[in-house]
Amino acid sequence: MPNRNGTAAIGKAVDGTVLLSMQDVSKFFGSIQVLDTISFDVRAGEVHALCGENGAGKSTLMKILTGAFPVSSGRILLNGQEMRFVHPVEARAAGIGIIHQELSLLPHRTVAENILLGREPSRGGLVDRRRMVTEARDALARLGSAIPPEAPVASLSIAEQQVVEIAKAIATHARLLVFDEPTAPLDTVESAKLFRVIAELRSSGVGIVYISHRMREVFEIADRITVLKDGCGMGTFDAADATPDKVIRLMVGRPVSALFPPRSATTPGEALLTILGGGNAALHDIDLTLYAGQILGVAGLEGSGKTALARALVGDQRFTTGQITFRDGRPAPRSPREAVQRGIAYLSDDRKAEGLGLRQSLRDNASLALRALAAGLALPSIANRNPGRIDALFRDVEMRAADFGVAVGRLSGGNQQKVVFARWLATAPHLWVVAEPTRGIDVGAKATIYALLRRYADAGGAVVMVSSDLTEIIGASDRILVMSGGRILVELPAGSAESEIMAHAVHGPGQVAELVA
Amino acid sequence: MTAKILTHAVSRPPTPRVAWRRINPTIVIFLVLLAAICWISPLYRTAPGLMSLLQRASPVIILSAGQTFVLVTGGFDLSVGSLITLVVVACALITGGDGSLTWIALLAAYGIGLTVGLINGAIVAWGKVPSIITTLGMLLSVKGVAMLWSGGAPEGYLPVNLRYFGRYVWRHVPLIQRLPVAVVVLVGSLAVLVWLFHFTNFGRLLLMIGDNPRAAELSGVPVRRQRMLAFVISALAAVTAGILLGGFSGVSVDVGTGYELEATSAAVIGGVVLLGGEGSMTGAIFGGLTLYALFTLLNLIGFPEPLRVAVQGLILVAAAALTARRSGTRQ
Numbered sequence: 001m002p003n004r005n006g007t008a009a010i011g012k013a014v015d016g017t018v019l020l021s022m023q024d025v026s027k028f029f030g031s032i033q034v035l036d037t038i039s040f041d042v043r044a045g046e047v048h049a050l051c052g053e054n055g056a057g058k059s060t061l062m063k064i065l066t067g068a069f070p071v072s073s074g075r076i077l078l079n080g081q082e083m084r085f086v087h088p089v090e091a092r093a094a095g096i097g098i099i100h101q102e103l104s105l106l107p108h109r110t111v112a113e114n115i116l117l118g119r120e121p122s123r124g125g126l127v128d129r130r131r132m133v134t135e136a137r138d139a140l141a142r143l144g145s146a147i148p149p150e151a152p153v154a155s156l157s158i159a160e161q162q163v164v165e166i167a168k169a170i171a172t173h174a175r176l177l178v179f180d181e182p183t184a185p186l187d188t189v190e191s192a193k194l195f196r197v198i199a200e201l202r203s204s205g206v207g208i209v210y211i212s213h214r215m216r217e218v219f220e221i222a223d224r225i226t227v228l229k230d231g232c233g234m235g236t237f238d239a240a241d242a243t244p245d246k247v248i249r250l251m252v253g254r255p256v257s258a259l260f261p262p263r264s265a266t267t268p269g270e271a272l273l274t275i276l277g278g279g280n281a282a283l284h285d286i287d288l289t290l291y292a293g294q295i296l297g298v299a300g301l302e303g304s305g306k307t308a309l310a311r312a313l314v315g316d317q318r319f320t321t322g323q324i325t326f327r328d329g330r331p332a333p334r335s336p337r338e339a340v341q342r343g344i345a346y347l348s349d350d351r352k353a354e355g356l357g358l359r360q361s362l363r364d365n366a367s368l369a370l371r372a373l374a375a376g377l378a379l380p381s382i383a384n385r386n387p388g389r390i391d392a393l394f395r396d397v398e399m400r401a402a403d404f405g406v407a408v409g410r411l412s413g414g415n416q417q418k419v420v421f422a423r424w425l426a427t428a429p430h431l432w433v434v435a436e437p438t439r440g441i442d443v444g445a446k447a448t449i450y451a452l453l454r455r456y457a458d459a460g461g462a463v464v465m466v467s468s469d470l471t472e473i474i475g476a477s478d479r480i481l482v483m484s485g486g487r488i489l490v491e492l493p494a495g496s497a498e499s500e501i502m503a504h505a506v507h508g509p510g511q512v513a514e515l516v517a
Numbered sequence: 518m519t520a521k522i523l524t525h526a527v528s529r530p531p532t533p534r535v536a537w538r539r540i541n542p543t544i545v546i547f548l549v550l551l552a553a554i555c556w557i558s559p560l561y562r563t564a565p566g567l568m569s570l571l572q573r574a575s576p577v578i579i580l581s582a583g584q585t586f587v588l589v590t591g592g593f594d595l596s597v598g599s600l601i602t603l604v605v606v607a608c609a610l611i612t613g614g615d616g617s618l619t620w621i622a623l624l625a626a627y628g629i630g631l632t633v634g635l636i637n638g639a640i641v642a643w644g645k646v647p648s649i650i651t652t653l654g655m656l657l658s659v660k661g662v663a664m665l666w667s668g669g670a671p672e673g674y675l676p677v678n679l680r681y682f683g684r685y686v687w688r689h690v691p692l693i694q695r696l697p698v699a700v701v702v703l704v705g706s707l708a709v710l711v712w713l714f715h716f717t718n719f720g721r722l723l724l725m726i727g728d729n730p731r732a733a734e735l736s737g738v739p740v741r742r743q744r745m746l747a748f749v750i751s752a753l754a755a756v757t758a759g760i761l762l763g764g765f766s767g768v769s770v771d772v773g774t775g776y777e778l779e780a781t782s783a784a785v786i787g788g789v790v791l792l793g794g795e796g797s798m799t800g801a802i803f804g805g806l807t808l809y810a811l812f813t814l815l816n817l818i819g820f821p822e823p824l825r826v827a828v829q830g831l832i833l834v835a836a837a838a839l840t841a842r843r844s845g846t847r848q
Contacts, residue, residue: 316735340737354735357728359794368725371718372737423736 019044019207020065020176025074027060034060037074038233040226042176042207047198049210049222053251053470056228058211062178066098067091097169098178103161105153112136112149115168139167143197159190166197170206177201178209183217195221215244215506227251248499260475261454263494268478269293270327272431272462278322282308283486286322290431295453295463297477299470299501305486306466307349310435313464314339314346340369345424349435349466351413355420358409365408366390366422373427393422398448414445421452432456435466450476470498543787543803550810557817565695570813572697573765576758578805579703580776581783582710583754585801586747588784591727591793592641592648594748596655597755597780600633601773603663604759606671608679609768616676626756633659634752638745656777664770671768683764699761706757711798713750723747727793782833783808788840
């Protein structure tokens with residue numbers, strides 16, 4: 001009988017006993033499977049690291065654990081009792097806390113008010129402020145922190161706010177805490193402090209799930225490591241038995257499938273674009289030459305500057321320094337409109353926010369760039385005058401919708417992306433700047449898109465492909481750049497090992513040798 | 518797998534129910550109201566009766582069609598009512614009752630409209646001021662100019678040849694017997710607006726700007742220029758409506774008061790979605806007709822005048838809610 005009310009489900013766990021066990025958990029969104037029979041357990045008094053690339057399923061697994069998503073199949077046992085959370089409140093009541101990357105504190109309230117939010121002690125119908133402060137101070141003291149409970153949260157540093165968030169979780173007697181990339185906003189000293197807090201919690205018998213893709217931290221703090229890839233469990237190890245290299249290989253390693261068309265044997269064509277010392281607020285010292293006939297893959301973590309590079313190339317966030325020279329001798333485009341007029345296509349990584357008018361038809365969306373080029377006083381509407389031209393493009397991208405008049409919002413992600421590709425094919429660009437071209441789309445559509453990009457390169461165009469998906473960076477690129485901190489760290493040849501790219505991206509310069517050697 | 522399922526759903530031939538839903542419901546509502554009007558008053562059962570209804574509805578229809586250009590981009594144009602007032606006052610003061618100055622007055626009226634539209638558009642597009650604020654400010658400024666220019670209490674009528682557009686009716690026309698000039702102006706204006714909206718790149722791009730301005734910008738659409746032109750079209754439509762209204766009524770500083778909301782209501786009744794992205798000229802036109810038919814019906818049944826405004830408010834909200842539901846199901 002599943003425990004539905006969940007109160008005090010976690011009793012006194014003895015150190016080392018299994019606190020939580022997720023058994024064969026699967027999750028479907030519609031018909032897309034995002035988690036495939038994953039088993040994962042956390043013991044009292046351990047730090048269990050959860051590693052995986054973006055999209056591997058870490059967040060989904062944790063959302064199931066904390067009650068934000070229901071499971072599609074599988075069981076979750078807390079202290080041996082099956083749980084079915086239908087709301088995060090139930091998970092919290094059962095002693096499961098999560099420290100999100102984005103902190104959820106109320107900035108204008110005091111530390112104590114935040115820690116006891118929703119559970120304020122009362123006396124005679126009024127909030128007992130004195131007891132509130134005492135309880136908050138106790139919770140903070142357990143973490144070895146002396147943050148004054150009366151201080152407003154807005155006056156604290158990010159690291160201090162994180163401690164308050166942790167205090168809030170343990171004040172509800174959480175016995176299982178999930179840390180989702182907690183060190184992302186912290187500097188080295190703050191991170192070290194956080195690790196001491198985590199160690200403190202561990203020794204008091206709390207089970208901890210630690211999500212990060214910083215290998216250094218994982219190996220510093222974790223007792224066990226579980227690796228996820230593409231929604232599948234790749235194994236669980238004692239940290240002592242594993243190496244960073246092994247974990248990285250498991251995170252990214254998979255034979256490159258037949259998704260990718262063969263590279264052409266021809267040597268690269270002439271230089272299409274040369275950048276010397278290009279930079280802006282997000283980019284620094286970019287030296288780069290693009291050659292006709294090549295697909296250039298740009299890899300890097302979130303915030304590495306890879307998307308900023310794409311935006312700079314199309315004039316959306318312009319280069320402010322450096323020498324940028326196109327083949328025709330002109331400088332970088334100053335606006336997206338100028339980029340389109342000069343034959344540069346830009347496919348944003350955020351299809352819904354920046355790519356499509358979801359309520360407009362397939363034809364209207366696919367005609368967008370053509371119409372933009374003809375805007376102004378050139379009046380006759382292209383799609384009205386010649387729908388056949390747009391429909392032919394839909395055949396080119398293997399669009400399978402039968403009615404090109406329906407709203408794009410009704411299509412699957414793959415078909416939506418094909419509409420964006422059709423839009424740019426219509427303008428016959430010589431430079432494609434594509435960001436996450438296959439994010440969230442099915443395998444069939446992926447193959448179509450890789451084939452299109454390759455065909456364009458073979459026809460003498462150049463492609464810059466920014467992607468977090470290393471499989472596609474490896475499989476589709478002729479050259480690979482790895483970025484971090486707004487800089488290009490290294491250029492790698494086609495077919496470089498995924499672990500090598502990941503090692504550069506994760507660790508930055510200087511630390512690669514120790515890992516890859 | 519998902520793609521296949523969706524493709525299947527999309528490729529299903531449209532059922533009669535779907536085809537029925539594609540008819541703009543405003544047309545049906547208008548026909549029902551028209552039938553009610555004809556049932557109550559025998560006057561409207563004749564062609565001249567209908568022509569006169571159309572004549573009096575034409576300013577609202579033109580306004581609503583012009584306003585739709587702004588509405589589909591996600592904006593509002595609240596300045597059209599004041600602009601109508603200014604146009605009528607300007608025509609009166611420029612001509613001073615002298616019919617030989619009518620053409621100059623007309624040119625000046627369109628010049629004023631162009632200026633107001635350009636200023637509205639420039640402030641919204643380049644100044645990034647929300648259009649509801651910009652045009653609210655313009656409403657006050659334009660009305661202020663009209664009052665200052667006229668000394669606050671203009672009187673009298675426009676010269677006969679200027680009132681011709683709104684008032685004159687050709688008689689002994691075959692089939693319909695009477696043909697008001699206003700109806701010809703209406704048809705001519707709508708022909709231009711329908712062509713601009715539905716058959717040009719400019720018009721089609723307005724919908725995309727209203728749906729997703731960022732996607733439009735990244736695809737090279739000159740978003741700011743388009744936004745500004747939309748305000749210009751709305752203003753020029755208001756000038757045309759003002760010239761017609763000047764023919765119906767006398768010269769006063771209240772001639773255009775409230776028309777901005779009537780135009781917006783009419784467009785919304787016709788299924789133009791506030792905040793942009795959806796709308797059609799058919800909707801705007803039948804929205805205007807429906808609103809005018811409703812006012813006529815309320816008059817015929819002796820509905821108290823002040824309550825008419827309250828009813829208009831209710832309809833505006835109900836139509837917006839209904840449209841939101843309809844567009845929700847279509848996504």
